[in-house]
Amino acid sequence: MAAHVVTISSGKGGVGKTTTTANIAVALAMGGQKVACIDADIGLRNLDLILGLENRIVYDLVDVVEGRCRIRQAMIRDKRLPELYLIPSAQTRDKSAVSPSDMVRLCDELRQEVDWILIDSPAGIERGFRNAMAPADMVVVVTNPEVSAVRDADRVIGLVEAEEKGPARLVLNRLNPVMVKRGDMLAPDDVLELLAVELIGIVPEDDTVVVSTNRGQPVAMDAKSRAGQAFQNIARRLKGEQVPFMDLDEKKGVLGWLSRIARAGGD
């Protein structure tokens, strides 16, 4: 086995990097892949909480790097899925405890064990970001259809290219199709034109993300959630499958159901 190392980054904080990492990991694991995710945000641990694994941490990334435990011991296995593991970040440590070469060494060791290594990068473009980038075979940049998130995504995409880790793939998260239709939110085409990068997923704004995060059950586990489906689709595209982008205009509820029937009848 030789794992693909995918780093999830964004520049700006709060765009849904950790949620994206958790859900891609879950979706890949649901598809039978062996996945290890690494929280590279030292000092601001969060991937454990999004995955619902916060009560099971014994060792963390810094413990591995500093030789207090073996990688295996720091890998928390998710009991809901057979082959999903988390290496949590350290919570109260010096940010310089981990270097880019530490990350490369750790991933090289892990590559033989799993199919996918997903690295959740911290916000910003400093040390933590460089740590997360160093071992990457591919970089996924998460953004929202908002001016500051798009601008920061552009910086990160530029850095990914400069480090010869490109081309970056884009996840457009929290898209509100109603606002796009009204002309009050950047449309996917606008964002793609501005950033000139390959799109790998559009995730609609969806209340089920908040609900599932509250419970520590990533939304990708919820087959009925639109955002969950979007994350499933991203995982399939990462595996190289051709998956069409979902129709975001589809209406919800009884009216939507009726209009879908009407449309199916008309086709």
Place this chain on the structure above:
Amino acid sequence: MSDWLDRLLGRQPKSASSAKERLKLVLINDRTDLTSSELEALKNELLEVIGRYIDIDPAAIRIEMMQEGREQRLLADIPLRASRRHR
């Protein structure tokens, strides 16, 4: 609806259009490390140099930053005036 119609009717363009236009400019600055005033100065100096050698009409000149994929290029369209000496 299109921006020009909005302007014609005295309405503000849709906020998504403003976002896109503002981002276009700010990304040029970010990618090239040139502020808009530096870009303006560059254009003026360029015109001055070219004008020293050939007869140009400053009003007909277009110099702008273009985006091609993730590459930026400075595009100059400089129509030359017919030379008077040879007539």
